[in-house]
Amino acid sequence: MYNLELWQYVLLILSAFFLGLGKGGLPGVGNLTVVLAALVLPAKASVGILLPILISADIIAVLVYRRHTEWRYIRKLAPWVIVGIVIGYFIFSRVDDAQVRFLIGFILLSMTAVHFYRKWARRKASEGDTLPQHPAFIGSAGMISGFATMVANAAGPVAALYFIASGLPKYAYIGTAAWFFLLVNIFKVPFMVHLEIINFASLRFSAKFMIFSVLGAVIAPFIVRHINQKVFEFLIWFFVIVGGLKLIIT
Helix, strand or coil: CCCCCHHHHHHHHHHHHHHHHHHCCCCCCCHHHHHHHHHHCCHHHHHHHHHHHHHHHHHHHHHHHHHHCCHHHHHHHHHHHHHHHHHHHHHCCCCCHHHHHHHHHHHHHHHHHHHHHHHHHHHHHCCCCCHHHCHHHHHHHHHHHHHHHHHHCCCHHHHHHHHHHCCCCHHHHHHHHHHHHHHHHHHHHHHHHHCCCCCHHHHHHHHHHHHHHHHHHHHHHHHHCCCCHHHHHHHHHHHHHHHHHHHHHC
């Protein structure tokens, strides 16, 4: 499908491996996937190539962390994610990649800033309400996640913003995110096929790299066990911000 040089294959292998590490519970590592794939493949083509690889790693993550899933958070987010995916489907071929990434990154960083402001305000005023419970926050996070995952496989930072802001412990966060992304990515497949981003040729190409994503997903849980909860949350927020900046800059 693509005539790639050795260094390009190496970057795609690393991309798949990092994707697996991210799906296996290492926060933010998967953000590197989009960057590395974009260095080798056309931006829109890379979306279709990465989706089957994402699903292969999602399956491993669900098998490992399925007992820790908090389904109520997925149910709250799911309808809005579907809306975002449908919007992304209709405008995918009509917008410039750089404009879409800039918009997503800007909104992501804005939501992060709002979260930390509210966290600071609660310390000062002992507020009883929390941002993640507000319908506007859930709806915004869901639609942005759906839109971002449809046009760039970049929903990770936005979903992390919602799940970790909801106060989920480490394993509950990983288990909930694992099921969330598996269901979302499977739901996207018919849309990608209709847009001709996924076809038999792209599936054969994706299959070459699935083993590396599965390997990363299998190794990641052994590393997660030794990560402190506070360090874990710091890493998630750090990579959420880095992910937002990456989307704006690239």
